Amino acid sequence: MARTTNNPWLGRYAAFTALATLALICAGGLVTSHGAGMAVPDWPNTFGYNMFFFRISQWVGGVFYEHTHRLIASGVGLLTTILAVWLWLKESRRWLRWLGVIAFLAVVFQGVLGGLRVVLFKDEIGIFHATLAQLFFCLVCAIALFLSRWWRSLDAMRTQLTDRNGLRRIFLAGTVLIFAQLILGATMRHQHAGLAIPDFPTAYGKLWPEMDVDSVAKYNQDRIEIKAFNPITAFQIGLQMTHRLGAVLIFAAVAGCAWLANRQFGVRHPLGKLCSLWFGLIVIQVFLGAATIWTGKSADIATAHVAVGALSLSIGVLATIVARRVLVPLSAQVSALCRTSGGSTPFEATPATGL
Amino acid sequence: MAAASAQLVSSADITGKVVLKGTPKPEIPIDMAADPKCGALHSKQITTRHYVADSGGGLANAFVYIKSGLTEKSFPTPGDAPLLDQVGCEYTPYVVGVQVNQKLKIKNSDPTLHNVHATPKPGSANKEFNFAQPVKDMVSEKAFPAPEVLVRFKCDVHPWMFAYVGVVEHPFFAVTGKDGTFKISGVPNGKYTIEAYHVKTHMANPGATQEVTVTGDAKADFTIELK
Numbered sequence: 001m002a003r004t005t006n007n008p009w010l011g012r013y014a015a016f017t018a019l020a021t022l023a024l025i026c027a028g029g030l031v032t033s034h035g036a037g038m039a040v041p042d043w044p045n046t047f048g049y050n051m052f053f054f055r056i057s058q059w060v061g062g063v064f065y066e067h068t069h070r071l072i073a074s075g076v077g078l079l080t081t082i083l084a085v086w087l088w089l090k091e092s093r094r095w096l097r098w099l100g101v102i103a104f105l106a107v108v109f110q111g112v113l114g115g116l117r118v119v120l121f122k123d124e125i126g127i128f129h130a131t132l133a134q135l136f137f138c139l140v141c142a143i144a145l146f147l148s149r150w151w152r153s154l155d156a157m158r159t160q161l162t163d164r165n166g167l168r169r170i171f172l173a174g175t176v177l178i179f180a181q182l183i184l185g186a187t188m189r190h191q192h193a194g195l196a197i198p199d200f201p202t203a204y205g206k207l208w209p210e211m212d213v214d215s216v217a218k219y220n221q222d223r224i225e226i227k228a229f230n231p232i233t234a235f236q237i238g239l240q241m242t243h244r245l246g247a248v249l250i251f252a253a254v255a256g257c258a259w260l261a262n263r264q265f266g267v268r269h270p271l272g273k274l275c276s277l278w279f280g281l282i283v284i285q286v287f288l289g290a291a292t293i294w295t296g297k298s299a300d301i302a303t304a305h306v307a308v309g310a311l312s313l314s315i316g317v318l319a320t321i322v323a324r325r326v327l328v329p330l331s332a333q334v335s336a337l338c339r340t341s342g343g344s345t346p347f348e349a350t351p352a353t354g355l
Numbered sequence: 356m357a358a359a360s361a362q363l364v365s366s367a368d369i370t371g372k373v374v375l376k377g378t379p380k381p382e383i384p385i386d387m388a389a390d391p392k393c394g395a396l397h398s399k400q401i402t403t404r405h406y407v408a409d410s411g412g413g414l415a416n417a418f419v420y421i422k423s424g425l426t427e428k429s430f431p432t433p434g435d436a437p438l439l440d441q442v443g444c445e446y447t448p449y450v451v452g453v454q455v456n457q458k459l460k461i462k463n464s465d466p467t468l469h470n471v472h473a474t475p476k477p478g479s480a481n482k483e484f485n486f487a488q489p490v491k492d493m494v495s496e497k498a499f500p501a502p503e504v505l506v507r508f509k510c511d512v513h514p515w516m517f518a519y520v521g522v523v524e525h526p527f528f529a530v531t532g533k534d535g536t537f538k539i540s541g542v543p544n545g546k547y548t549i550e551a552y553h554v555k556t557h558m559a560n561p562g563a564t565q566e567v568t569v570t571g572d573a574k575a576d577f578t579i580e581l582k
Contacts, residue, residue, distance in 0.1 A: 034514065035511065035514045036511055036512075036514070037511065038470065038472055038485050038511040039470060039511035039512045040470075041470045041472070041485040041486050041487045042487065047468065047487045047489050048487070048489075058468060058489070060389065060390040060391075060392070060467060060468070060512065061389040061390045061393075061512040061513045061514070062389075062511045062512045062513070062514060063468070063512050064389075066511075121483045121485070214559070214582070216558070217558035217559040217561075217582070218559055218582050220555070220558050220559070221555055221556055221558065221559040221581060221582060222379075222380060224379070224380045224381070224382060224383055224403060224405055225383075225403070225405075226383045226385065226403055226514075226515055227514040227515060227517075228474075228507060228509035228514065228516075228517035231558065
C-alpha cells in the first residue's frame with residue numbers, strides 16, 4: 001500500500017479527533033466542577049453493569065457527568081485508535097506514524113489513569129489525568145497540523161523569515177508558562193476544597209490574604225458550602241495566589257508575542273494571526289478565571305475556563321511549532337551571510353506578505 | 356486496681372448544653388434538580404445544615420465525647436449498629452457516633468441510587484471507601500478500626516449530601532439535639548476532658564473542651580463563639 005504525505009481525509013479526520021478530544025476535556029472538566037469524580041464507585045463497570053449498557057434512566061446527578069465522560073472517552077479512544085492505524089498505513093513520514101502510535105498509547109494510559117483514580121482513591125492521579133489530557137489534546141492538534149496542506153506549504157517561507165526578536169523562544173516560554181499554569185489549576189481543582197479565595201481581584205478583602213492558622217480557621221468557620229468540600233488550607237490559598245500571579249505573567253508574555261509578531265510580520269501573516277488568536281484566548285481566559293470566582297465556582301464557567309486553558313496551550317504549542325518551522329534564528333542568518341562572501345542581505349517577508 | 360474497680364461499678368450521667376454565640380451566615384437552599392426523584396420527595400425547600408441552632412442559640416449536631424481520662428480502660432464492642440439513613444436524598448442523622456469496630460448500618464431509603472463515600476482524614480488508619488447503593492432499602496454495614504472525630508460521609512451522585520460519623524474507643528459520647536442539649540450516660544467516676552466538636556467551628560475553637568469531675572451526675576455546658 002503506497003504511503004504519501006498527501007492524505008486530505010486523514011487530515012480532516014485528525015482535526016475531528018482533536019475536536020472530539022476538546023469535547024472530552026469539557027466533559028472531564030464538568031466531572032470535577034460538579035464534584036462527581038467518584039459518583040460511579042466502580043470501574044470499568046458502572047454500578048455493576050457493562051458501561052455501554054447502563055440504563056439512561058439511571059444517569060442522574062453526578063452519575064450523568066461521570067458516566068458520559070467515560071462514554072465520550074471510549075469514543076475518543078476509538079477515534080485515536082483509527083487515527084493511529086490510518087497514519088501507519090497511509091502516512092509516508094515515519095516520525096508522524098510514530099506520533100500516531102504515541103497518541104494511541106497515551107489515550108490508553110489516560111483511560112487506565114482515570115479508572116485507577118476511582119478505584120485507588122488517589123486525588124494525585126486525578127491531577128496527572130487532567131494534565132495528560134491537555135498534553136494529549138496538544139498532540140492530536142499537532143498531528144492534525146502536520147497532516148495539513150498548509151503545513152507542507154510552510155517550507156516555502158522558511159528561508160525568508162529571520163527571527164529578529166527571539167520569537168521562537170518567546171513562543172516556547174509562553175507555552176511552558178501556560179502548561180505550568182494548567183498544572184497549578186489542576187492541582188487546585190483536585191483539592192476538592194471549593195474556592196480557597198472567594199473574591200477577586202482582592203483576596204479576602206486584601207491584596208494578599210492572611211494565611212495564618214487563625215485566619216484560615218475563620219475562613220472555614222464562615223464558609224457556608226453546599227457541597228462536601230474539603231476544608232480550606234493555607235496551601236490552597238497559596239496555590240490560588242500563585243495561579244493569579246501566573247495569569248499576569250502569561251498575559252504579559254502572550255501580549256508581548258502578539259505585539260512582536262504583528263510588528264514584524266503584520267496582522268495578516270500566519271504567525272501574526274496565530275498570535276492574535278492566542279492573545280484573544282488569554283484575554284477570555286483571564287475573564288473566565290475572574291468569573292469562576294465571581295460566580296462562586298459555577299460549574300459551567302469553571303469548565304469553560306478549563307476548555308479555554310486547553311485551547312490556549314494548544315495554540316501555544318502550534319505557534320511554537322510553526323515558528324520553528326518558518327523562522328530562521330538570527331545567528332543562522334548571520335552565519336549564512338558570512339558564508340556567501342558578502343552577498344546580498346537575506347530576503348525578508350514584508351508586512352504585506354501573507355501566505 | 357481497687358480504685359479502677361470502684362470506678363467501673365458506679366456510673367453517672369453527664370448532661371449539658373452547647374450554645375452558639377454569634378450569627379453565622381444563612382444556610383443555602385438546596386436545588387435537587389439534578390435528580391428529579393429527590394426533588395419529588397420534598398414538599399418544602401430544604402437547606403444546608405452547617406449551623407442548626409434554636410432561638411436560644413442551642414447548637415445541634417455537636418459531637419460531645421470524653422476526650423481523655425479513660426485511657427486505662429477498654430470497652431466491649433456493642434452488638435447493636437446505629438443507622439445512617441439516606442432519606443429524601445439527605446443523610447439522616449447529620450452526625451452520628453459509633454465505637455471503634457462497632458458496626459454502622461447504612462441504608463438507602465430512597466427510590467434512587469446513591470453512592471456511600473467515606474473520607475477519613477489524611478493519615479487516618481481508617482480506610483476510605485466508596486460503594487454503590489443503587490436500590491431502595493439496600494442496607495450495608497461498615498466499621499472503623501481507629502478512633503476519628505469526625506469521618507465525613509458523602510454522596511457523589513448528589514453532592515449536597517454529606518454527614519459525619521464520630522468514632523471513639525468507648526461508649527461515652529452523644530450528639531446534641533435541636534436545642535443543643537446532650538446526655539452521656541453510664542460514665543464511671545473520674546476526672547475527664549470532654550470535647551464538644553462542631554464541624555464548622557472546631558478549627559476556630561480548638562479548645563471547646565473542659566475538665567469534668569464525675570462523682571455522680573455531672574453538668575458540662577459549652578459556649579462556642581464565632582470568631
